[in-house]
Amino acid sequence: MARIAVIGAGMGALTAAARLAVAGHRVAVYERTETYGGAVRRRERDGFSFDTGPGLLPLPAVYRDLFLKTGKEPLEDHVELVQVDPSARHVFADGSEAVLPNASRAGVVAALDGALGAGAGDRWGDVLVRAREAWDRSRRPLLEETLWPNWRVLAEREPYPAVPHKRLLRTRRAGTLAEVAAWELGDPRLAALLESHALAYGLDPRTAPAGAALLAYLEHAFGTWYVRGGLRELARAVYERCVARRVEFSFGAEVARVREKDGRAAGVELADGSVAEADFVVAGIAPEALDRIVTGTAVRGGGVDEVPPQRGLPSRLTVLLALRGGRPEGTAHRTVVHAPDREAELAALFDTPSGMAAQPTVTVLRPDDPALVPDAEHEAVTLTATVPAGTERGAEYAGAMVAAAERAVPGLRDRILWQKIRTPADIAAETGAVGGAVPAPALAAAGGRLLHPSNTTALPGLFTVGGWSHPGGGLPHAGMSGALVAGLIVEGPEFRGSR
Structure with a gap:
């Protein structure tokens, strides 16, 4: 039985802790804030309740696997999962709208043909077929396996089979998501639909690789899910699974330094001077925070073949709206304006x-x-937009977001009882990421810009977990990072991925 110190209580750290505890290790988690969940938080006031991080769950199979592997119980015994249908309502620039059913190719094709004109659905469906091929090619190396030592193969290989595009005397294939949208969809509304999946993760469609089309495919293939009571309930369930498996938690416990002995990680030293010795250390924190607590070792970027951490990514601005008046029947759960x-x-x-x-x-x-509401005569609404990390113009942007949302919710301003603005500074306070930056999922191609560093580090015995390491940001990816780190510790360096 090994002693394992986990730094941070984000979703990746929690999943690693639960899996390691079930494997028979003694696990202690040290979290500098007063609660668990990382960015998966809840805001409550006057009977209203809001998710302040992710609001929807893609790929719930990742957390179903966690609960089966750590207790042979279905996830649904601990949270109520609801498939969101329709998946989304889209309000386009020209005023047209499309309401897309959840996980139904035929339904989506019919909806787009009816909303945007004959042929729109088939063009969208054809792109998703190619995106499925990109997913099939990259799923294991980008989600289920440890990062390949020869990761540069992933950096150079574009998994999306783009259609040849003839322009003048040249034939080209789309290399970016924006080119896929322009050349293969041929409608600015379909282009906006495709690109919005990348923008939601803070990716620029003009530079994101063509394989980013798989982000749209994931929603189409695996559906969109909501956790009754909010996504915070998922964090609660994972935390309680850790407690049930005798993981020890210390909140308000900031780690000041990773201890080293004989050239490997040997525990942590807390800000209050106390020391916790350990055989392994798992860090679920932002790269800048990790750099501060590991001395004398280039944890990341120290070698020629090391994937450098992603930095300078955008953040999110969230506006929580408490509204008078109930939610109208038939309202879509999610609308993208x-x-x-x-x-x-x-x-x-x-x-x-x-x-x-x-x-x-x-x-x-x-x-x-x-x-989420005090009674049926009120509604809780959340607005989210991608913004630059570190922005301090929250109030100004919030006004623009409410104005945009009125295109989907007529009379919105008149219904507002109160609002709460969640800025990148709030994300930074909760996660430690500089400027409140939010990591994107790992993607192939693009010269490796959208890959994340491996879960192993230059310091033996120190592993990283969560959105800032392989396989990147997003709730499913955080859960998979926990599975990968647990595998590396339990099975050793020969471990390659989940089975």
């Missing part, structure tokens, strides 16, 4: 540090969940 000028939005967000466009793309979440 697309920016009137997508190019201006991308330029404002990614080309200059000034920030958001005057009219941004906004995701509106309106859950049908009585647990």
